[in-house]
Amino acid sequence: MTKHTANTQIDAHQHYWDPARGDYGWLTPASSTLYRSFGPADLAPLRARCGVARTVLVQAAPSVDETWYLLDLARHDDSIAGVVGWVPLDDPLAPELIAELAREPKLRAVRPMLQDLPDDDWIAKADTAPAIEALIAHDLAFDALIFTRHASALETFLARHRALRVVIDHGAKPPIKEGGESTLGFATWSQAIARLARFGQVHCKVSGLVTEAAPDWSDETLRPWVGHLLANFGAHRLMWGSDWPVLNLNGDYERWHASAQRLFAHLGERERAAVFGGNAAAFYQLPLRADLAG
Template sequence: MAVDAHQHYWNPARGDYGWLTPQMTALYRTFAPADLAPLRAACGVQRTVVVQAAPTVDETRYLLDLARHDDSIAGVVGWVPLDDPHAATLIAELAREPKLRGVRPMLQDLPDDDWIATANTARAVDALIAHDLAFDALVFTRHANALAAFLARHPALRVVIDHGAKPPIADGARHEAVDPAWFQAIARLARFAQVHCKLSGLATEAAPGWSDATLAPWVAHLLASFGARRVMWGSDWPVLNLNGDYARWHACAQRLLAPLTDEERAAVFGGNAARFYRLARMD
């Protein structure tokens, strides 16, 4: 089963996407399963994991409602206020939905880079573990120390780093080198056995006109650090449309991962996401 481990659906009219403004003309419209279906089909992708794009429980319910009516949505990564005293109760309620597979707190947008290390999230994390839910970490290099402290406290929590921690690929292209701070942060986070990483979002971080050669050293470090069994391919569609398209990124990733064995490629392009997110089989 080929799985896109990271994509989004949204409707700007819902009004809770603070980052999504009319000036973002390529993204400021509704993106729904029918829009992605032909792109998935052309690349042989059967199912997806849809990830929250607004820090609201209402958007999580919106995504879960979409998932109820579309078999291609294998799982939903939603949002909950992890530091709320009632977060555990809310997680238990949402976990009744069989397609809720994890949560994401949008760490990159928080004013405090150390929030994940200092906030009182223990009860919420215990609830995630109890309900077998995962945690998506949307971070930059600057969050690595705080995330490492959080990971050390919660070794039973399954965590995946979104978009390879958003490396500064555009800067790297100018300097003809992989950023050393990012390089070290990825190596450090990969030492935690419960952590996976998404091979997604890299095109967005590159300068326009990116190629296989642009992304190759960054992909190589992610694979060397996490291994083929802890990396999962995702499109980050429709954000991907800002600097690429679905078919182009899928084909690029296929070429960059060509040296892997057939079994390893199958894992990256579906098997790892299915195992990590505990996705149900599609008969």
């Protein structure tokens, strides 16, 4: 019986999808290498080579049907420790839907895909309070998929719901292509991160950074951005994720995992274990038993 230990590596952010399902509006034949099915069998050898035991499977379509699809995958694959699904948070029936989904033991959070909404301030203005209270009541968390431009609205939301556990995906997608610490983009992003980190209920994923970098990225390209996340959130509120297979657009699983290991190599063993698994297990309250499937 597999259990989490202090050294169990968990990928806190990855995706599986099947374009034939028809609910991935962003996924078209123009998406090149991403326009195909990706499932557990594709990721398994990559995880094995990196020593990653389990993952958090994150939604990639704004549909309840996809959430059920992911939960069904999770029932049949012990490597999926938890699922981040999607619900229409501003729907009056959202609390009932959340209650239904919460019966699934591997449903651990929801994500509204804020980056794709036409209104950057939606999360501050929409009537989501009943749904958020339902998330809190069922001990579910919230993934915030944002760019820097969403930070102010997210702050308003965070101040309103301090009992909600929130994780910022992909370090708020920093403008790494623009350059390092001397750029205006870094200054704006870094100030937003510092403000968000002041909320104690907020964690952050060190994921998706490779996708935001130029193709010739290296450890040194990512170091100032990762360093700022570490300085503000500390090792106890950061979690490593691959963002696979989106990662394949600008890198690969083993290369990013090795780079992240080097970028956090200066930390103590306990802190590294937290970033590469322990924090994800605690934040998402992942089931201890790998064979817990419902």
